[in-house]
Amino acid sequence: MEIFEMTIKDLEIIKENLQRDFDEFWNENILREELLCQDRKYIVVKESNEILGFAGIWISPTDVELMNIVIKKDKRNKGIGKKILDEIINLAKSTNLEYLTLEVNEKNVIACKLYKNAGFNVIGIRKKYYNNTDNAIIMKLDLK
Numbered sequence: 001m002e003i004f005e006m007t008i009k010d011l012e013i014i015k016e017n018l019q020r021d022f023d024e025f026w027n028e029n030i031l032r033e034e035l036l037c038q039d040r041k042y043i044v045v046k047e048s049n050e051i052l053g054f055a056g057i058w059i060s061p062t063d064v065e066l067m068n069i070v071i072k073k074d075k076r077n078k079g080i081g082k083k084i085l086d087e088i089i090n091l092a093k094s095t096n097l098e099y100l101t102l103e104v105n106e107k108n109v110i111a112c113k114l115y116k117n118a119g120f121n122v123i124g125i126r127k128k129y130y131n132n133t134d135n136a137i138i139m140k141l142d143l144k
């Protein structure tokens with residue numbers, strides 16, 4: 001398994017099956033815009049040229065925000081999420097900013113576990129943030 005910077009070429013490979021293989025919340029156009037943004041950085045995990053997952057950050061003037069982390073459905077629960085998150089944390093540290101923040105649906109227990117294991121702390125809740133129903137948990141990791 002190796003991690004690379006994500007490119008438009010990678011998107012071209014996965015775009016047809018983005019929702020089926022990865023996550024129903026993402027679509028090609030949004031991801032393309034993200035990849036073209038100067039202040040975003042996306043990475044991919046590959047094995048024998050197969051894309052197993054990707055993740056991205058937004059480097060704002062004040063902190064780094066995790067935009068997304070998603071592992072291919074049939075490759076989950078094998079430690080790949082942890083691997084890509086470790087790389088994202090290293091990338092965030094290289095910016096010299098102080099915090100990596102994120103929002104996660106409080107019902108997403110696996111993602112919450114992944115982030116808590118990596119040292120993120122809960123700093124707030126946004127009530128009914130998702131579909132006016134589920135709460136979002138705001139988390140922060142001190143990068144210094």
Ligand SMILES: CC(C)(COP(=O)(O)OP(=O)(O)OC[C@H]1O[C@@H](n2cnc3c(N)ncnc32)[C@H](O)[C@@H]1OP(=O)(O)O)[C@@H](O)C(=O)NCCC(=O)NCCS
Nearest residue numbers: 023069070071076077078079080081082104110111113114
């Ligand atoms: C959240 C996600 C990225 C995790 O990636 P992953 O590769 O499956 O996670 P890992 O294998 O590295 O496991 C991370 C932790 O979750 C646990 N875990 C993973 N899948 C699990 C499952 N099905 N049931 C219970 N625990 C599980 C692991 O045991 C591990 O905890 P541990 O280190 O204490 O053992 C992946 O499930 C995903 O892509 N989900 C859909 C997109 C999403 O929700 N992204 C987060 C948005 S904020």
